[in-house]
Amino acid sequence: MNSVIQVTDLVKTYKNVNAVKGINFDVKEGEIFGFLGPNGAGKSTTINMICTMLPPTSGSVVINGYDVHKQKDEVRGSIGIIFQENTLDEKLTANENLRLHCRFYNVPKEKRHSRIQEVLQIVDLIDVQNKRVEEFSGGMKRRLEIARGLLHYPKVLFLDEPTVGLDPNTRAHLWKYILKLKEQEGITMFLTTHYLDEAEVSDRIAIMDQGEIIAIDSPTVLKDELGGDLIELSTEDNDQAIEEIQEKVTGADVTVSGDTIHLKVESSDAFISNFIKTLDIPITKLNIRKPTLNDVFLAFTGRNIQTSEE
Numbered sequence: 001m002n003s004v005i006q007v008t009d010l011v012k013t014y015k016n017v018n019a020v021k022g023i024n025f026d027v028k029e030g031e032i033f034g035f036l037g038p039n040g041a042g043k044s045t046t047i048n049m050i051c052t053m054l055p056p057t058s059g060s061v062v063i064n065g066y067d068v069h070k071q072k073d074e075v076r077g078s079i080g081i082i083f084q085e086n087t088l089d090e091k092l093t094a095n096e097n098l099r100l101h102c103r104f105y106n107v108p109k110e111k112r113h114s115r116i117q118e119v120l121q122i123v124d125l126i127d128v129q130n131k132r133v134e135e136f137s138g139g140m141k142r143r144l145e146i147a148r149g150l151l152h153y154p155k156v157l158f159l160d161e162p163t164v165g166l167d168p169n170t171r172a173h174l175w176k177y178i179l180k181l182k183e184q185e186g187i188t189m190f191l192t193t194h195y196l197d198e199a200e201v202s203d204r205i206a207i208m209d210q211g212e213i214i215a216i217d218s219p220t221v222l223k224d225e226l227g228g229d230l231i232e233l234s235t236e237d238n239d240q241a242i243e244e245i246q247e248k249v250t251g252a253d254v255t256v257s258g259d260t261i262h263l264k265v266e267s268s269d270a271f272i273s274n275f276i277k278t279l280d281i282p283i284t285k286l287n288i289r290k291p292t293l294n295d296v297f298l299a300f301t302g303r304n305i306q307t308s309e310e
């Protein structure tokens with residue numbers, strides 16, 4: 001598969017903050033590429049450099065064969081950006097907002113009407129196109145922003161926290177449209193999110209922390225690399241339980257957080273029945289699960305992505 005974005009040795013240093021410390025990655029044509037990391041990891045700085053909005057301190061970014069530093073206009077013409085903030089004109093109708101954008105992007109006059117109807121169709125807003133945006137729900141506004149981002153047929157769509165602030169139902173609905181776009185239009189998506197379930201949708205994920213990319217692969221591979229199952233348990237006396245585990249149990253990595261003992265094992269099926277028989281201390285809580293992306297982040301950084309996000 002061809003690369004649509006190539007990032008090489010990209011660095012951004014603000015006065016005394018090394019926000020992005022020489023990162024390298026490729027985004028392949030047609031994939032959903034997720035960018036995941038806690039606040040301050042350097043995600044926005046990276047995206048802003050990729051989208052030509054911020055000059056890098058050093059390094060290069062090439063999108064669709066265009067250099068973001070030397071060929072800004074060509075890059076801008078081949079990408080669509082959906083920002084976190086609502087940037088629609090609320091006093092205008094949906095159709096008027098799209099017309100305005102067509103003018104900004106120099107969509108030829110004779111093509112404007114059909115393009116607008118086409119993108120409204122994709123996000124199911126045809127019937128409300130003559131309503132003012134101020135009457136729209138949060139989800140409808142996001143859909144309209146996506147439609148607007150598609151007007152000039154971008155090769156790559158940047159979605160910065162596309163569902164932030166939306167209720168779970170609307171989030172799920174919006175995702176339906178995003179996935180439809182990938183299927184029908186083959187558009188490459190570059191996504192930042194701090195919702196782990198959304199990051200799971202990505203074909204590949206880059207996990208960023210403190211200005212560096214610490215892992216990059218498909219969600220499945222990242223989780224599989226952690227291996228096996230995770231067992232979480234509490235007992236009537238955790239100190240004694242840990243002593244017993246260390247004495248009698250093999251084949252498990254043991255860590256403790258709060259009142260929970262975590263065991264990482266190759267296969268819980270083979271492990272659990274023997275384990276329960278071995279332990280003398282009564283177990284008060286037991287949970288077995290597969291690794292999540294948060295576990296991946298924890299394994300790389302020693303921190304929870306969710307708690308460092310909040």
Ligand SMILES: Nc1ncnc2c1ncn2[C@@H]1O[C@H](COP(=O)(O)OP(=O)(O)OP(=O)(O)O)[C@@H](O)[C@H]1O
Pocket residue numbers: 014015017018019037038039040041042043044045046
């Ligand atoms: N204009 C600026 N001047 C100085 N430091 C900055 C500037 N913008 C960002 N930083 C710093 O650079 C680092 C990376 O910030 P950035 O906004 O890229 O992170 P992020 O991963 O996008 O976080 P968030 O999820 O909160 O948007 C942080 O330490 C931040 O404080």
